Amino acid sequence: MNLQRLEGFYWVARHQGYARAARAFPYPITQPGVHQQVRRLEDELAVKLFERVGKDKVVLTPRGQLLFDGFAPFYEQLTSLEARVKGGVVGGTLKLFAAGHFLRHLMPEWLRRLQSRRPDITVALSELPHADLGLLRRAEADLIVDWLPEVPADVEVREVARTEAWIVAPAHGPHAQKGRLSLPALAQVPFIGYHADRQLRSLQLSALEAHGITPKEAFGADSSDTILGFVAAGLGFSLVPSLTPTGPKAPGLIAQKLERPLARFPIYAVWRRARTMNPLVEAALECAPSP
Secondary structure, eight states: OOHHHHHHHHHHHHHHHHHHHHHSSSSOOOHHHHHHHHHHHHHHHTTTEEEEEEETTTEEEEHHHHHHHHHHHHHHHHHHHHHHHOOOOOEEEEEEEEEEEHHHTTTHHHHHHHHHOOTTTTEEEEOSSOOOHHHHHTSSSSSSEESSSSTTEEEEEEEEEEEEEEEEESSSTTEEETTEEGGGGGGEEEEESSOOOHHHHHHHHHHHHHHTTTOOOEEESHHHHHHHHHHHHTBBBBBEEEEEOOOOOOTTTEEEOOBBOOOOOEEEEEEOOOSSOOOOHHHHHTTOOOO
């Protein structure tokens, strides 16, 4: 297969369109030029690699996905491989995704250390409603920071923090007695659960079930911070993780550590397994906190 045609294929797959691919190329090229590279590659392989799903959008066919999964790691490591061969230090943009709670309470100090040690690295930080490892596999993310129910074989992880489960409820009502929560009384309070992450929602419900609570589900939210805002507004109660030993705090809210089961969860930095380590990820991990 012609390497130049594969390069055109890679950028179209990454950006799901020929015009966006042409703009993203590391050297000047026209949209028809990119289209020609892909068409010749399809002719060479005698397969269809993309299908059009909109005016300016294409997606990979199953055979195209197979080719992308095999070629993308090789292509993306060329820059770091060249730098390692030359013995240089690689700067650039680290694409980092994290859940909202960890963006606010874990990442600031971590990023300050990274900025101090490696001012040549820019961090593109994005909030993640749930741990989507597809972002790593599609090379849309270099590093994800989140909880994982299990660790697949194609990623590597390092534990960077641990969270504990806390029950949070409005400060006023029959469930709140002298600054403590009456768990049986919470069965009558609307429940606010995780909406996007089914694993977290399942953990919430099973923990409450251990206390004999079958909650009245009323609201759903995608982040711990949104849930805490709903609870503080008096809309209901919930079960959320917290990195701090004193638990989440907000006016109008009571937080009580879940003692049965005593729930602690590891928070991981997650990156794609590869023969050559991404030097930007390596630099970030050197500054990572310890749990």
